Amino acid sequence: MIVGVTAILVTVGIFIGLAAGLIIAEKRLANYGTCTVLLNEGSVVFEQLGGITLLSTLYEHKIFIPSACGGKGSCGYCKVRVLSGGGPLLPTETPYLSRVEQRAGVRLACQVKVKENIELWIPEELLEVKEYHAKVASVQSLTHDIKEINLDLIEPTEIKHRPGQYVQVLASSPEGPVYRAYSISSPTYEKNKVQLIVRLVPGGIASTYLHNLKEGEEIMFTGPFGEFRLSEDPETDVVLVGGGAGMAPIANIIYSIYDRWPDRHVNFFFGVRSTHDIFYLEEFEKLAEKHKSFKVTYALSDPLKEDEKWDGDTGFIHLSLDRRLAPKHRQQAFLCGPPPMIEAVTEVLKEKKLHDDNIFYDKF
Amino acid sequence: MNSTPVFVIFVASIFTNNILLASFLGMCSFLVCSNRIDTAFGLGAAVTFVMLFTTMIDYLIYHYVLIPLKLEFLSYIIFIAVIAAFVQFVEMFVERFSPKLYYALGIFLPLITVNCAILGASLFMVLRKYNFAQSTFFGLGSGIGWALAIALMAGLREKMGYSNVPARLRGPGIVMLVTGIIAMAFMGFAGMLKLQ
Structure with missing residues (x-):
């Protein structure tokens, strides 16, 4: 019994001594001025x-x-x-x-x-990237797992970004704060707010955090980042292909384009599984009525169920793209969606004579 | 008490009782880090340094703390803790003063902690009942012996880069063979001195 107690005391004592020695050494040695x-x-x-x-x-x-x-x-x-x-x-x-x-x-x-x-x-x-404080203005469910989150900027009050850029949202997790990238879906001319479209990933730290946000809560993010570069030449057509939450940068690009160039040609393709996953379609159809140069195509990849009504495209989105897009050199493409979709779409776009430099994508 | 003169212990631990070539302790880092002579020297120096100081500290703790309290059975855990802490210290030291060596040694620097030659030196010191001076020189000698062996090996391996080693023997195979031959050469000294 006594031996046990002294053994523990001695061990602990020696360990503390060693630790103290190391701390002193670290102060001296790991100090680089x-x-x-x-x-x-x-x-x-x-x-x-x-x-x-x-x-x-x-x-x-x-x-x-x-x-x-x-x-x-x-x-x-x-x-x-x-x-x-x-x-x-x-x-x-x-x-x-x-x-x-x-x-x-x-x-x-x-x-x-x-x-x-x-x-x-x-x-x-x-160097222009800043840290933003913002307040949640509203949260809206778009589908069963995708939410649209509207943020009003508090400090700084304005954000300047190019269409298709993203911000890094700070989310707390048990292992400390993490940053996760989300594209800005609000158009560039809305300088006082940022909208995000977030799909809930099971077990995802940041998407869980964002989906649980309530109105009025505060949030921090840094930005804007991203390599998407929309051509300033109105004669260059734009092809947009997205799937699921890949809507975010695309919505931004579409609205930003029609704010500046009302007659620019934009071909938008959006792939979803079923009619339950469709969102924003009505808004885009309205926009297409206003701007004749805007074409929107949604395609369902799952076979139709009995209670679903759909008269648009079916099958994977790259097949719709292949059918509907005319080959042309002067067009830019922006893709946002899961890796297999990006790969299939990139292949189709190359057949349509697009150059690598004009294909931008976000895989997630 | 062991009555072997300090100088004999020192020379014997380098040559006749070389901890690597006679006891085959510390083989893992010896095999992996003997590619380049400068890395080998660096690791050898670090091992020597750690071995010298850990044998001294371990001697003091063993004889002035563990024996009076009849806690000899704690020696393994205490020795390893001392070695681990000391290696941390050496790591900071090397990172500060020789970043190049720090990156060259990479993971092998923290792995000195589990270099069995170092624990081996402390345990031999207890087993052979050395006094403080003997332990110090045994630690220093064993370290130099290990460094000598790895530096020799690295020199040979740099030369071997130009020779035609049979394909199946390349890498650890030929190193093992060469180590055996060096060990036999070192045992040629065995009649001169004896350690027990």
């Missing part, structure tokens, strides 16, 4: 206590670069160009970087630690 972080040839300069990752340094100073995995090194989004002072390229980064990127000094910000003065280059528009 203040380092200067220099962005884009000096357009932003700040001092940072060394020892932490570049990603958290940038977030601390309100520079929001995209990151979906929260710094675990598994998404490969947080790419920045390190011009000097980043240390050697790590084995954890190489899978996400092409040879060209490696030569240009591109690194994953979540893996680089700030230990000395460091010089970076990030795309100019990422």
